[in-house]
Amino acid sequence: MKIKKDASEAGQPVLLGIESSGSACGVGISSGGRLSGEISANIRNIHSRQLAPFVEYLLQSTGTVGRELSAVVLSAGPGSFTGLRIGYSVAKGLAHALGIPIVEVPTLDVWAYQAGMQSLPVMPVIDAHRGEIFCAFYQWEGEELKRSGEYALLKPPDLRGFLNSAALLAGADAAGLYPALEPFLPPGSRRLHPSPASPQLWALLELGLQKYRQNLASHPDSCEPLYLRAFKGAL
Secondary structure, eight states: OEEEEOOOOTTSOEEEEEEOSSSEEEEEEEETTEEEEEEEEEOTTOHHHHHHHHHHHHHHHTTOOGGGOOEEEEEOOSSOHHHHHHHHHHHHHHHHHHTOOEEEEOHHHHHHHHTOSOSSOEEEEEEEETTEEEEEEEEEETTEEEEEEEEEEEOGGGHHHHOSSOOEEESTTHHHHHHHHGGGSOTTOEEOSSOOSSOOHHHHHHHHHHHHHTTOOBOGGGOOOOOSSOOOSOO
């Protein structure tokens, strides 16, 4: 478990971020783009027990009251069906109770953003099981990260048609997946090393703040996870 606190910045949007798309379960708070605090645990199957208590604990430990929150920022998937459902349930309950919107940030965006500026385009990959991956392709244009194409659910051979240039594979699953993907990657592709074990809350909250300032927050009733696959059992 990790707990981190920092100073907040008064008079700015105060956002609460929730990451539950994979094995990690985490909550962070930022004020004006500055991380005020975070708590996370990378332990499978604790989301239903720990996510709501994490929210309560972090609000108390940072001295944040619910009415100060501007929005909930949610890691929207793709990822674990179960984890995403739990995250959405907690986020919607909190948003309804406080009368605030939700900012949905696709998890692949978070992985790409936290990889930082690279010499190659970035392709975060998430193990979708059943011999498939979730992925997307990103490039930096100046200081702005741009996604090229759609979020995808692919089998490794499909990468031949998905990528037309070398890419840097990012994400916690990149190392384990790389041997199976390498035969289908353009020459010059490689993987980011080392890679964090989970999407980082600072990156989620920075992207969430960008979307919030662009008026891209949504009413909680209109928010749904980005599954990319019909539900056939928990991942």
